[in-house]
Amino acid sequence: xxAARAPMPHNGTVSADLASPETRPPDAARRARRRGPTSLQAxxxxxxxxLTARPGLADLxxxxxxxxxxxxxxxxxxQAFPFLVLGVVLSAAxxxxxxxxxxxxxxxxRTALAVPVAGLAGAVVPGCECASVPVAGALVRRGVxxxxxxxxxxxSPAINPIVxxxxxxxxxxxxEMVAARVAASLLAAVSIGWLWARLGKTEWLRLPQHRHHxxxxxxxxWAAIRHDFLHAGGYLVIGAAIAAxxxxxxxxxxxxxIADHPVLGVLALAVLAVLVSICSxxxxxxxxxxxxxxxTAKLAFMVVGPFVDVKLAAMQAGTFGRRFAARFAPAAFxxxxxxxxxxxxxxx
Amino acid sequence: VRRDAQAIILLxxxxxxxxxxxxxxxxxxxxxxxxxLILPAGLILLAxxxxxxxxxxxxxxxxxxxxxxxxxxxxxxxxxxxxxxxxVAPDALGSYEAERTGTVLGAEEARSAYPELPDDTDPVPLxxxxxxxxxxxxxxxxxxxxxxxxxxxxxxxxxxxxxxxMVVSCCAADARPVKLGMEGEVPAGLEPDQxxxxxxxxxxxxxxxEINGELVPYIEVESVTGIPAPDNEYQ
Numbered sequence: 190x191x192a193a194r195a196p197m198p199h200n201g202t203v204s205a206d207l208a209s210p211e212t213r214p215p216d217a218a219r220r221a222r223r224r225g226p227t228s229l230q231a232x233x234x235x236x237x238x239x240l241t242a243r244p245g246l247a248d249l250x251x252x253x254x255x256x257x258x259x260x261x262x263x264x265x266x267x268q269a270f271p272f273l274v275l276g277v278v279l280s281a282a283x284x285x286x287x288x289x290x291x292x293x294x295x296x297x298x299r300t301a302l303a304v305p306v307a308g309l310a311g312a313v314v315p316g317c318e319c320a321s322v323p324v325a326g327a328l329v330r331r332g333v334x335x336x337x338x339x340x341x342x343x344x345s346p347a348i349n350p351i352v353x354x355x356x357x358x359x360x361x362x363x364x365e366m367v368a369a370r371v372a373a374s375l376l377a378a379v380s381i382g383w384l385w386a387r388l389g390k391t392e393w394l395r396l397p398q399h400r401h402h403x404x405x406x407x408x409x410x411w412a413a414i415r416h417d418f419l420h421a422g423g424y425l426v427i428g429a430a431i432a433a434x435x436x437x438x439x440x441x442x443x444x445x446x447i448a449d450h451p452v453l454g455v456l457a458l459a460v461l462a463v464l465v466s467i468c469s470x471x472x473x474x475x476x477x478x479x480x481x482x483x484x485t486a487k488l489a490f491m492v493v494g495p496f497v498d499v500k501l502a503a504m505q506a507g508t509f510g511r512r513f514a515a516r517f518a519p520a521a522f523x524x525x526x527x528x529x530x531x532x533x534x535x536x537x
Numbered sequence: 538v539r540r541d542a543q544a545i546i547l548l549x550x551x552x553x554x555x556x557x558x559x560x561x562x563x564x565x566x567x568x569x570x571x572x573x574l575i576l577p578a579g580l581i582l583l584a585x586x587x588x589x590x591x592x593x594x595x596x597x598x599x600x601x602x603x604x605x606x607x608x609x610x611x612x613x614x615x616x617x618x619x620x621x622x623x624x625v626a627p628d629a630l631g632s633y634e635a636e637r638t639g640t641v642l643g644a645e646e647a648r649s650a651y652p653e654l655p656d657d658t659d660p661v662p663l664x665x666x667x668x669x670x671x672x673x674x675x676x677x678x679x680x681x682x683x684x685x686x687x688x689x690x691x692x693x694x695x696x697x698x699x700x701x702x703m704v705v706s707c708c709a710a711d712a713r714p715v716k717l718g719m720e721g722e723v724p725a726g727l728e729p730d731q732x733x734x735x736x737x738x739x740x741x742x743x744x745x746x747e748i749n750g751e752l753v754p755y756i757e758v759e760s761v762t763g764i765p766a767p768d769n770e771y772q
Binding site: 254256274419422430433468470471474475 | 539541542543545546547550554557563565566567571574575577578581582585588589592610611612613614615616617618620621622624625627628629630633634641706707708709710711713749750
């Protein structure tokens with residue numbers, strides 16, 4: 190965690206490019222030229238290319254399969270970006286304006302106790318999973334125990350009030366489904382927190398370095414928004430592309446023979462939740478539409494989805510590092526499936 | 538990615554979202570309520586782009602050696618949705634998708650009672666999903682004795698034209714079709730993806746969707762009229 194607070198190494202060449210030719214020392218100019226085209230020039234070239242080649246590009250993209258893929262890809266991005274913006278604004282506000290000792294006062298000292306508190310806090314705060322990843326990053330950076338921050342990250346999108354209402358609407362006359370969803374998600378989120386407190390290693394975490402801000406709160410706020418959005422947004426794009434591809438390419442007929450099997454059905458919907466990456470506010474409607482599957486399988490779909498999916502795993506890799514994501518995503522998946530199976534057997 | 542390039546990426550993403558909201562094209566991808574999410578988010582991104590550009594300009598004016606931000610390379614990927622939004626601008630999902638996805642009817646739980654259709658309107662406009670639910674779960678009890686008017690696009694199940702509409706719960710990525718078979722006066726030569734207004738009566742005939750085995754209700758068609766695609770093609 191300490192690495193996260195280390196100042197960003199300053200890079201002189203970049204701003205040397207920005208200096209006007211009169212003030213720029215000759216060696217700096219040569220160095221700049223040696224670096225090849227700057228990102229600004231590359232961007233300008235791309236733009237010119239895109240605008241001039243637009244009619245040709247449009248022709249290239251008329252194949253119905255590509256159009257369907259592109260519609261899904263753009264849809265996931267357009268749906269997720271506003272929540273991501275909300276999340277990065279929130280996390281930037283935490284980073285810039287909340288005093289560092291605030292969380293030390295509010296969060297219980299003992300991690301074993303902080304984890305369930307974080308889980309319950311997640312149930313109150315309405316957050317989408319795209320928003321909760323950068324917020325958890327800001328919490329860890331602010332010195333909150335990672336175990337508690339991760340429990341919050343999982344619980345907040347899984348059982349917030351909006352999700353509870355949408356689940357209630359999607360399963361009319363079936364309130365035990367809502368209860369099972371809340372219970373299973375909370376159980377899994379808290380177990381993951383405790384598991385991290387016991388087995389987690391700080392060196393798996395590699396938080397992207399934030400600029401050391403000595404120049405005031407507002408510049409730090411804007412810099413954090415910009416950095417977090419570009420970073421998490423880039424990974425979100427990877428996840429959106431994967432989700433769109435799977436949605437377009439995997440035929441639905443594959444699910445049919447599995448649906449009747451009690452164990453395979455649960456696993457199939459859990460894997461489906463990982464692949465399709467639907468936001469937690471609306472996954473209940475999709476779960477309800479998978480009528481061939483057992484209630485426990487539908488529950489697993491709703492518990493796994495907000496915990497781990499391809500879009501989230503990509504964003505977690507971006508926010509906390511790949512070594513973290515490679516361990517965290519499978520653990521979250523197993524915990525979610527087990528909690529769903531257990532709760533489903535008891536309640537449904 | 539240099540900071541001035543970052544500002545441009547932010548400008549493009551934010552501008553693309555505002556353009557979608559402004560032109561109404563966002564309805565091809567998300568639910569109508571998302572307008573109130575997309576527009577403020579786009580404005581915030583524009584503000585961040587503006588602040589970033591202003592900082593870069595000010596630091597250049599001061600010839601300050603400032604702070605390099607050769608940071609996230611992954612930010613380049615944000616240009617992909619910009620290309621998608623502004624250049625490719627894919628249409629709403631239509632018959633191509635619907636022919637490959639099972640009908641969604643199972644999403645609608647059977648209700649105990651369906652409200653009676655009004656007697657003073659003829660034909661009664663209904664959504665495809667409402668008609669299908671009344672036909673399947675209520676055996677058409679509330680549909681008998683009424684002419685109904687449905688809107689949707691055409692798709693082909695083999696040689697047989699069907700009427701369909703995409704149902705979206707979150708965004709177009711989870712779009713699934715609700716399908717309706719047509720019998721009676723079905724004109725030949727209907728084009729896939731053509732939007733039509735169908736007037737007809739309840740038919741007790743039911744078929745099965747080959748993809749997921751769900752029931753597909755039928756309508757006894759009286760007339761089929763071509764209409765322009767609605768602003769919001771999803772339901």
